[in-house]
Amino acid sequence: MRRLLLKRFLPLAAFLVLVLLLVRGLSLDPTELPSARLGDRIPAFNLPLLNTDDRRSADDWIGQPALLNVWATWCFSCRVEHPYLLELAGQGVVIYGLNYKDEPEKAAQWLVDLGNPYAETIVDQRGDFGLDLGVYGAPETYVIDADGIIRHRHVGVVNAQVWTEQLQPFFEAD
Amino acid sequence: MIRVLFSSVLVSLMMSIASMNAVAVIETYEFSTPELELRYKALSQELRCPKCQNQNIADSNAPISRDLRAIVHEQLEAGASDDQIITYLVDRYGEFVRYRPGVDGNTFWLWSAPIILFLMAFAVVWLQIRGDRDVTTVESNAERARELREKYDGK
Numbered sequence: 001m002r003r004l005l006l007k008r009f010l011p012l013a014a015f016l017v018l019v020l021l022l023v024r025g026l027s028l029d030p031t032e033l034p035s036a037r038l039g040d041r042i043p044a045f046n047l048p049l050l051n052t053d054d055r056r057s058a059d060d061w062i063g064q065p066a067l068l069n070v071w072a073t074w075c076f077s078c079r080v081e082h083p084y085l086l087e088l089a090g091q092g093v094v095i096y097g098l099n100y101k102d103e104p105e106k107a108a109q110w111l112v113d114l115g116n117p118y119a120e121t122i123v124d125q126r127g128d129f130g131l132d133l134g135v136y137g138a139p140e141t142y143v144i145d146a147d148g149i150i151r152h153r154h155v156g157v158v159n160a161q162v163w164t165e166q167l168q169p170f171f172e173a174d
Numbered sequence: 175m176i177r178v179l180f181s182s183v184l185v186s187l188m189m190s191i192a193s194m195n196a197v198a199v200i201e202t203y204e205f206s207t208p209e210l211e212l213r214y215k216a217l218s219q220e221l222r223c224p225k226c227q228n229q230n231i232a233d234s235n236a237p238i239s240r241d242l243r244a245i246v247h248e249q250l251e252a253g254a255s256d257d258q259i260i261t262y263l264v265d266r267y268g269e270f271v272r273y274r275p276g277v278d279g280n281t282f283w284l285w286s287a288p289i290i291l292f293l294m295a296f297a298v299v300w301l302q303i304r305g306d307r308d309v310t311t312v313e314s315n316a317e318r319a320r321e322l323r324e325k326y327d328g329k
Contacts, residue, residue, distance in 0.1 A: 030227065036268035101237070127241060134266040136224040136238040 035142070035153035036134050042068070042148055043132035050099055050121040051108050058148060065171050066094040068142040069118070069158070070130065072102040073110045075138040081157040082114050088163065089117035093171065097121030100130050100138050143170045201240070203247045210250050217246050217256060220274060224267050242271075 037043070046057045069085060071078040089095055097118035099107045104123050111121070124130050133142070136155075143152040151170050154162055205211040218232035223239045231239040231246075242263065249259045260272065269275040277285050 033224065033268065033270055036264070036266055036270075131241065131245070131266060134224075134268070136267065137236075 031155075033155070035150060037150045038153070040150055042142075042144055042150055043129065045122070045124075045129040045132070047122040047124055047129060050097070050104060050111070050123050056120060056122050061096060061144065062148040063146060064094055065143065065145050066096055066119070067158075067167065068096045068098055068144055070098045070100045070133075070135050070138045070140040070142075072100045072138045073106045074102065077157050078139045079114070081139055081159065082117070084159050084163075085117035086115050088158075089119075094119050096144075098129065098133075098135075099123045100135060101125065101127045141167070143167055145170065201243070203243075205247075206251060213256060214246060214250055217250075217259060218243055220272065221246070221260075221263065222271050222273050224271060230273065 042058045042061070044058050046055055048055050067088070071082075085095060095118050097120070099121055102123075102125070104125070107121070107123070111118075122129075127135075134153075139155075139157060141154045141158050142150055145151050152166060154166055156162075158167070203211075203214065205214065215232070219230050221231045221242060223229045223231050223234040223236055223242070225236040225238045226234050229236075229239070231242045245263070246259055249262065254262075263271050269278070269281070275281045275284070
């Protein structure tokens with residue numbers, strides 16, 4: 001008798017397990033990739049600043065939480081998020097720019113035309129630092145804490161929702 | 175005649191589409207030994223493009239894939255082992271860049287699922303077979319066989 005019950009309900013149980021798995025699968029976002037560098041210090045770099053002969057290294061950015069925004073003039077979405085970055089900078093958020101595989105002259109002109117939200121912009125023309133950081137496109141935005149540790153990566157446009165839900169919490173903790 | 179013409183147009187169309195696929199990835203690399211080239215081919219087919227998630231870096235036209243192919247070529251020529259190259263990329267892009275990820279907490283079920291499913295299937299079949307072989311069936315079959323033999327052997 002018990003055997004019969006088991007036989008009758010086994011398919012139902014298997015079906016429910018399958019449904020659970022599929023529902024879970026549908027609610028995941030397969031494009032969401034956490035950075036492999038989470039919890040690590042920003043990789044060492046020594047890159048020129050845009051428009052000047054100065055150079056910056058990873059140690060120069062330690063001391064306060066900041067955003068590191070990867071951008072380029074060939075990147076359409078960067079133009080979309082630019083006004084919001086200006087707004088954030090206006091609120092006192094420190095944003096460093098990483099001009100990624102771009103032409104410095106065009107990049108400089110872009111900041112003249114659209115405004116400059118960046119405290120400093122480093123130029124990574126060959127994309128070497130981008131590679132060390134695990135950048136696979138632009139725009140990408142990293143949260144770097146006061147100790148220079150990478151806390152979060154957001155791939156895609158930064159807007160008000162992304163800021164309040166994903167980025168801002170890291171700035172309130174300090 | 176028209177049919178022949180039509181099919182020849184169709185065939186040439188198909189061939190041109192096929193050749194378009196063949197030139198999808200444009201750059202070529204020079205290798206100092208044929209062995210390095212083989213390893214390059216194997217690696218670039220096993221590494222996954224982080225941007226376009228269902229392509230390996232050999233097939234993908236994304237800028238990041240071009241960069242990763244350049245890295246693989248550069249490091250192969252510099253004498254790095256396959257493991258060193260894979261580790262270099264996994265450090266930066268995560269296990270995600272491998273189509274054959276190593277076993278860790280995340281991929282444990284991925285790797286063990288085939289074994290578990292096979293054992294489950296084996297268990298089901300085994301239980302079915304054992305269930306069929308109950309004693310009364312065997313005895314009644316033997317009885318029936320004796321009856322038939324008596325009937326047809328003309329005893």
